Amino acid sequence: MGQRLSCGTSDEHGLFTAVQCGDLETVKGLIERNPSVVHHSTVYDGQSALHIAAANGQIEVVSMLIEQSANPDLLNRYKQTSLMLAAMHGKISCVQKLIEAGANILMFDSLNGRTCLHYAAYYGHSDCLKAILSAARTSHVASSWGYARFVNVKDGKGATPLHLAARQRRPECVHILLDNGALICASTGGYGFPGSTPLHLAARAGSLDCIRDLLAWGADRLQRDDSGRIPYTVALRHKHGACAALLNPSSAEPLVWPSALKFVSELNEEAKHLLECALMEANMEREKNILKGTAFSPPSPTNSDDAVDDNISEVSDTEVCCICFDQLCTIQVQDCGHQMCAHCILALCCHNKPNPTTTSPTTPLCPFCRSNIVQLDVIKLEKENGTSHDVSSSKLRKSRISRNFSEGSSSFKGLSAVSSFGKMVGRGSGRINAAENEFIDKPIILD
Numbered sequence: 553m554g555q556r557l558s559c560g561t562s563d564e565h566g567l568f569t570a571v572q573c574g575d576l577e578t579v580k581g582l583i584e585r586n587p588s589v590v591h592h593s594t595v596y597d598g599q600s601a602l603h604i605a606a607a608n609g610q611i612e613v614v615s616m617l618i619e620q621s622a623n624p625d626l627l628n629r630y631k632q633t634s635l636m637l638a639a640m641h642g643k644i645s646c647v648q649k650l651i652e653a654g655a656n657i658l659m660f661d662s663l664n665g666r667t668c669l670h671y672a673a674y675y676g677h678s679d680c681l682k683a684i685l686s687a688a689r690t691s692h693v694a695s696s697w698g699y700a701r702f703v704n705v706k707d708g709k710g711a712t713p714l715h716l717a718a719r720q721r722r723p724e725c726v727h728i729l730l731d732n733g734a735l736i737c738a739s740t741g742g743y744g745f746p747g748s749t750p751l752h753l754a755a756r757a758g759s760l761d762c763i764r765d766l767l768a769w770g771a772d773r774l775q776r777d778d779s780g781r782i783p784y785t786v787a788l789r790h791k792h793g794a795c796a797a798l799l800n801p802s803s804a805e806p807l808v809w810p811s812a813l814k815f816v817s818e819l820n821e822e823a824k825h826l827l828e829c830a831l832m833e834a835n836m837e838r839e840k841n842i843l844k845g846t847a848f849s850p851p852s853p854t855n856s857d858d859a860v861d862d863n864i865s866e867v868s869d870t871e872v873c874c875i876c877f878d879q880l881c882t883i884q885v886q887d888c889g890h891q892m893c894a895h896c897i898l899a900l901c902c903h904n905k906p907n908p909t910t911t912s913p914t915t916p917l918c919p920f921c922r923s924n925i926v927q928l929d930v931i932k933l934e935k936e937n938g939t940s941h942d943v944s945s946s947k948l949r950k951s952r953i954s955r956n957f958s959e960g961s962s963s964f965k966g967l968s969a970v971s972s973f974g975k976m977v978g979r980g981s982g983r984i985n986a987a988e989n990e991f992i993d994k995p996i997i998l999d
């Protein structure tokens with residue numbers, strides 16, 4: 553490593569070695585002596601100095617080579633760009649630098665016809681994946697190709713980045729891609745031939761986390777691959793019993809993220825996180841029931857409920873959700889200001905299965921005042937005894953039942969403090985029952 557090579561023909565070799573080790577001084581010296589060496593590539597794979605620097609995360613060398621006008625889109629023998637290699641090896645700073653330098657994110661290698669997004673997804677580098685996606689939003693790719701098309705770009709075998717992430721058991725990448733519009737039911741087949749969906753590939757790989765995410769995003773358990781198999785069959789065949797249990801079409805359906813709702817797509821990060829956690833919690837609960845009594849039953853956490861119960865006195869002043877009387881209010885509905893827990897708001901948004909015949913899903917109504925839900929805000933729980941309650945996994949149970957509830961939304965308009973709402977309500981109020989019914993049944997009709 554780092555050894556100096558003296559003879560002229562070894563300048564190249566010396567350069568590549570120095571680049572690999574991040575020996576900036578040597579690299580500089582060699583380039584000063586022979587500027588054209590920047591454009592040389594290794595004999596066997598045709599890697600340029602930039603490829604080697606990017607793959608090894610030598611950010612200083614990458615920056616220097618770019619300043620020396622190395623072309624960021626130079627290809628190696630397999631038509632891989634430096635950006636692909638940086639994404640493959642998870643060298644986030646190099647990914648960012650190359651993107652900044654104008655590297656083209658829409659190049660395809662000659663091995664599998666993959667883009668840098670495929671590489672990041674395949675190797676599970678979620679930071680690189682995010683960087684590339686955010687570049688795609690702003691670069692010419694968005695206008696020329698379209699962002700959604702880029703997210704769902706297929707490789708030579710018809711696999712989208714989501715397929716690869718699912719196959720390689722990369723739940724974090726699966727999540728990011730879904731969040732960015734990856735098509736859940738994309739099939740590797742083309743031209744009318746059915747292929748595998750991401751769910752088939754996750755079933756094959758036996759990734760419970762990926763399966764959970766894909767199902768929560770509405771993946772179809774009944775879609776068949778080119779051999780006519782549903783994901784359940786694939787999981788069984790590969791002996792992934794727990795995955796098979798979740799994929800079994802006869803097991804309970806999971807809650808599905810209501811991505812089609814306008815306000816859900818516009819949620820602020822905090823509210824989104826809260827709802828996502830509630831969704832995951834609800835689905836984990838369902839999962840527990842499905843796996844109960846099977847060999848795959850997850851080890852139960854040590855009496856978490858009991859532990860929470862002990863803390864009840866601490867939360868006595870915090871408001872309990874008036875719908876379930878179980879969780880704490882964490883979400884405030886705009887514009888009316890009514891409050892409920894994340895689980896209830898989620899149930900409200902999820903109870904309408906997406907209907908393929910209607911293009912726009914029904915906007916859910918506030919169960920208290922029946923006004924349209926425009927947006928959701930997170931309620932900040934007040935700190936008690938210097939500790940703040942973890943809202944995102946609000947297992948906090950009710951400690952007292954104080955429900956006073958009065959009709960009409962106008963009186964609640966502008967309510968923002970956590971402490972004001974729940975105190976007005978009485979359990980017997982017929983409105984609550986009405987609200988509960990509407991909740992489970994059908995779309996609520998506006999008065």
Ligand SMILES: [Zn+2]
Nearest residue numbers: 873876893896
């Ligand atoms: Zn609730």
Ligand SMILES: [Zn+2]
Nearest residue numbers: 888890918921
């Ligand atoms: Zn309301």
